[in-house]
Amino acid sequence: MTETVSVLLPIPADRPYTYAVPEGMAVRPGDHVQVPLGPRQVAATVWDVDGDKVDPKKLRQITDRFDCPPLSDDMRRFVEWVAHYTLSPPGMVLRMVLRAPGGLEPPAAIIGYRWAGGEPERMTAARNRVLELARDGTAWSKSGLAHAAGASASVVDGLIKLGVLEEVALPHQPLVPMPDPGHGAPALTDDQQSAADVVCEAAKGGFSVALLDGVTGSGKTEVYFEAVAEALKAGRQVLILLPEIALTASFLDRFEERFGARPGEWHSDVAPRKRELLWRQVATGEVRVVAGARSALFLPFADLGLLVVDEEHDSAYKQEDRVFYHARDMAVVRGRIRDFPVILSSATPSVESLVNAQRGRYRHLRLENRFGGAALPDICTIDLRRNPPPRGGFISPVLAEAVAKTFEKGEQSLLFLNRRGYAPLTLCRVCGHRFQCPNCTTWLVEHRFRNQLQCHHCGHSEPTPQACPHCGTFDHLAACGPGVERLAEEAVDLFPDARILVLSSDLMGGVKRLRLELEAIAKGECDIVIGTQLVAKGHNFPLMRCVGVIDADLGLANGDPRAAERTFQLLSQVTGRAGRAGGASTGYLQTYQPEHPVIDAIARGDREAFYEREIANRESAALPPFGRLAAIIVSAGSKREAEDHARGLRRAAQMPEGITVLGPAEAPIFMLRERYRYRLLVHATLKAKLQDWLSHWLASGPKVRGSVRVQVDIDPQSFL
Ligand code: ADP
Numbered sequence: 001m002t003e004t005v006s007v008l009l010p011i012p013a014d015r016p017y018t019y020a021v022p023e024g025m026a027v028r029p030g031d032h033v034q035v036p037l038g039p040r041q042v043a044a045t046v047w048d049v050d051g052d053k054v055d056p057k058k059l060r061q062i063t064d065r066f067d068c069p070p071l072s073d074d075m076r077r078f079v080e081w082v083a084h085y086t087l088s089p090p091g092m093v094l095r096m097v098l099r100a101p102g103g104l105e106p107p108a109a110i111i112g113y114r115w116a117g118g119e120p121e122r123m124t125a126a127r128n129r130v131l132e133l134a135r136d137g138t139a140w141s142k143s144g145l146a147h148a149a150g151a152s153a154s155v156v157d158g159l160i161k162l163g164v165l166e167e168v169a170l171p172h173q174p175l176v177p178m179p180d181p182g183h184g185a186p187a188l189t190d191d192q193q194s195a196a197d198v199v200c201e202a203a204k205g206g207f208s209v210a211l212l213d214g215v216t217g218s219g220k221t222e223v224y225f226e227a228v229a230e231a232l233k234a235g236r237q238v239l240i241l242l243p244e245i246a247l248t249a250s251f252l253d254r255f256e257e258r259f260g261a262r263p264g265e266w267h268s269d270v271a272p273r274k275r276e277l278l279w280r281q282v283a284t285g286e287v288r289v290v291a292g293a294r295s296a297l298f299l300p301f302a303d304l305g306l307l308v309v310d311e312e313h314d315s316a317y318k319q320e321d322r323v324f325y326h327a328r329d330m331a332v333v334r335g336r337i338r339d340f341p342v343i344l345s346s347a348t349p350s351v352e353s354l355v356n357a358q359r360g361r362y363r364h365l366r367l368e369n370r371f372g373g374a375a376l377p378d379i380c381t382i383d384l385r386r387n388p389p390p391r392g393g394f395i396s397p398v399l400a401e402a403v404a405k406t407f408e409k410g411e412q413s414l415l416f417l418n419r420r421g422y423a424p425l426t427l428c429r430v431c432g433h434r435f436q437c438p439n440c441t442t443w444l445v446e447h448r449f450r451n452q453l454q455c456h457h458c459g460h461s462e463p464t465p466q467a468c469p470h471c472g473t474f475d476h477l478a479a480c481g482p483g484v485e486r487l488a489e490e491a492v493d494l495f496p497d498a499r500i501l502v503l504s505s506d507l508m509g510g511v512k513r514l515r516l517e518l519e520a521i522a523k524g525e526c527d528i529v530i531g532t533q534l535v536a537k538g539h540n541f542p543l544m545r546c547v548g549v550i551d552a553d554l555g556l557a558n559g560d561p562r563a564a565e566r567t568f569q570l571l572s573q574v575t576g577r578a579g580r581a582g583g584a585s586t587g588y589l590q591t592y593q594p595e596h597p598v599i600d601a602i603a604r605g606d607r608e609a610f611y612e613r614e615i616a617n618r619e620s621a622a623l624p625p626f627g628r629l630a631a632i633i634v635s636a637g638s639k640r641e642a643e644d645h646a647r648g649l650r651r652a653a654q655m656p657e658g659i660t661v662l663g664p665a666e667a668p669i670f671m672l673r674e675r676y677r678y679r680l681l682v683h684a685t686l687k688a689k690l691q692d693w694l695s696h697w698l699a700s701g702p703k704v705r706g707s708v709r710v711q712v713d714i715d716p717q718s719f720l
């Protein structure tokens, strides 16, 4: 009798499919298999040994079973949980697990040679040198043996032919060496030690969450490394999530100093072959520690025993593509399902995590002081109404003077502006024409280094024209507002002798160049850094003493429920780049509203004031974490289709107590990649069963037809 099993395929189907198991093949839940799907063969995962009760003769058969450790039970439950929570088809979550299909097959064996026991009839000096090395039974690669013996490869070939050397499969090399928990343990300060004691104790137990909440430079990394060491001693695997891992090469160095070996690295800039090897060795348990981007959460660990989310507040943890998920939240879920501890680390915790800590759901570990007696920077606001920049400029004389003084002392400054390119808007001074993206309702951003106008949302770009395409007038295009490139121009005028470096993710050379530049800054090879938010993220610049925020109000203008929180975090992190290695340092905030509560809290160094107010506001409006939100984005190729569908959905909404639907409204970016977008916002109380209600509502609404697409974003971070 043929067996049937249910197999989850990495496709947007809402449930597993049933396949027949061919005779002679045994499969268990979690096994990775190859199955036919239409004309294709796809890698998929056995979900359950009981398939639907269908006559196996009518079913298609599993083609092959991969020689690979099965996906653990808890990982399958995690996939289901994420699918249910995010309202995504489980197959699309599994697709994130099966991201390195090459890893399903064992790597090809590497052939080596060892002594077979005999001696050649004719011995030469070269043959003897080879055999002297091989006689102890060690297996060598052909070239390695020839090289070590100072003989040519043909000498080794000759011995193989004679049967004096025999072929063996060499044990494969682990991708990264085993980290050693005792390698470079630091002497912790008392504060650090008490926090480390708590996380180490937790690391020995089951599920718990600790919020490691310490000012920038307080040694949070050193503290959670102790928990990593503890998990390693217990023989378990560890995952450390980092928001910008591709740019934090220094993190890998630090890890190596502490543990004597690098962690496995997982992010999109790792070469495909290395990713496949990592995926496999995570599944076999050979790789013990992975440092990765959010997608590392879906790696098939054999025995994950600790998960650290560094910079847990960072918005890079939210994926807004296909499956919309927040890696920090899902990390906690993964810990709960598999029953291991989770550490969330940040100098500026998310309101959600802080509330959880205050309510006792998370352990709250505070580090109030920087390591080594370094002081936090003094923060000053520069009121732009009283100290405006000169006409056409963006740097107030007060900030210019501070930078000049810093430069004179041979120290570094950072000018921060969260805008790439030269100017966010270009217009014609004669007819007023504004350059807009043909695919999106956004302005094109001028990039003067490249002589291009670019859309930062869809990637459209066109050469900057000389004449206005509307009225034809030459040389009358005006740049409106600043970007980092324009700021650099102003800085060069103001500080002609300083070495100025512009750091922006869109400059030529990509990640490699950025890494080099970050290193150069750390080594003091430039005097003034001009950068976008990527300089804010966790870097250690020992010589940085002065940070100027060009437009502290920028993020507050967004007006979405998270604007205040995000601005507070960004400004704290950016100014926190200053003075990490000691010495007096200052952060300057250029603002038109110094009395704004967010700016004021930062200026007074009173973070409690900010959090208290923000938490109270959220609570009174029942916003997260005191209520829940879900965004529904309806888009289509035509405005009519999108609008009709969005309105139809709204009409179908039968709102029970505790659930309210707002909208539809045109999205702030109404057209994106040639699609028209409407948003509905669902608000729910904590008690309401939001997911169940949403699935029911979406199923009862109008059928998704034509070019219409409906995206569900649970716990939205972005409202564009
Ligand atoms: P955070 O993660 O809180 O920003 P880090 O862990 O990066 O702080 O520490 C800031 C700096 O201080 C780093 O250069 C780190 O090596 C150093 N440091 C922190 N604690 C210690 C310690 N106990 N011994 C030696 N150096 C430390």
Ligand code: ZN
Binding pocket: 437, 438, 439, 440, 442, 455, 456, 457, 458, 459, 460, 673
């Ligand atoms: Zn566009």
